Amino acid sequence: MSENPERTEELKPGSEDGGLTPAASAEPAGPDLGIRHETFVISHYIAAPPHKAFQAFADTAIWRRWFKLPGSDASYGHDFRVGHGDRATSVFTSSDMPSESLRYQSRYIDIVPARRIVYTYEAVVDDVLRWASLATIEFDAAQDGTQLRWTEQVVFVKLSGDGSHDLPHLRGATRLRLNGLLSALD
Numbered sequence: 167m168s169e170n171p172e173r174t175e176e177l178k179p180g181s182e183d184g185g186l187t188p189a190a191s192a193e194p195a196g197p198d199l200g201i202r203h204e205t206f207v208i209s210h211y212i213a214a215p216p217h218k219a220f221q222a223f224a225d226t227a228i229w230r231r232w233f234k235l236p237g238s239d240a241s242y243g244h245d246f247r248v249g250h251g252d253r254a255t256s257v258f259t260s261s262d263m264p265s266e267s268l269r270y271q272s273r274y275i276d277i278v279p280a281r282r283i284v285y286t287y288e289a290v291v292d293d294v295l296r297w298a299s300l301a302t303i304e305f306d307a308a309q310d311g312t313q314l315r316w317t318e319q320v321v322f323v324k325l326s327g328d329g330s331h332d333l334p335h336l337r338g339a340t341r342l343r344l345n346g347l348l349s350a351l352d
Contacts, residue, residue, distance in 0.1 A: 202322040204333045210344050212312040214351050216305040217280040219312040222347050223303065224279075232346035235268050248274050251285065266291050280305055297322045297336070316340060 212219045222228045226244045229252075234240070237258035244252050251272035259265045272287035283303045289296045299320040306313045318340065322332045 200325060202325060202329050202332065203320070204322070205317070205319045206333065206337050206340075207318075208316045208337070208340060208344065210314045210316070210348070211308065212314055212348060212351065214311055215280075216307055216312045218351065219305050219314055220280045220283075222351055223283055228350050231350035232343065234343075234346065235270060237266075237268060246274065246277070248277055250274060251287075267293065269293075291324075294324050296324045296326075297332070314344070316344065 222232065224246045226246070229244050229246075230242060233242070233244075233252070233254070235254045235256040235258075237256035240254065240256040242252070242254045246252075251274055252270070253272070254268075254270040256268045257265050258268055269290040270287060271290070272285050274283065274285045276282065276284035282305065284301070286298065286300050288298045297320050299318050301316065301318045304315040304317075306315070318336075320333070320336060322329060326332050326335075
């Protein structure tokens with residue numbers, strides 16, 4: 167890696183060090199990129215065994231009862247298999263702002279029935295990537311039910327203003343979604 171803090175390097179095939187060679191990138195490194203990395207964890211008790219809680223993610227009919235984008239004209243696709251994913255679009259309208267086109271696209275990386283789900287997703291607003299995340303959902307048996315643990319590592323690539331509201335917004339939306347999941351299982 168280069169000592170120049172203004173440049174980043176990526177590895178390219180073809181060097182003596184295991185077939186990889188550093189290649190300079192024209193993009194500067196560091197905080198001036200206007201991105202923010204965050205991690206959050208939400209734990210939720212679900213009064214259903216782990217296999218039932220897992221079904222809320224795996225079964226399309228149940229998933230559609232709790233997974234929703236805000237707005238109207240929504241469309242959804244759900245393909246719960248490793249290497250595949252979900253997609254959703256909608257148009258969000260607020261009384262004091264112009265309408266926004268929302269798009270969600272995910273890809274499942276690891277699925278262990280009734281134990282865990284690992285996936286990535288992108289959130290796009292008006293054709294601009296706002297954030298991308300790696301999410302891990304764990305299902306642990308607990309007191310006649312399931313302790314669900316949602317861990318999300320997110321990079322906000324397009325901040326809203328100074329970015330101070332982005333993480334609370336995402337965390338709050340995730341909590342609302344999990345509340346919807348609880349209702350879907352009742």
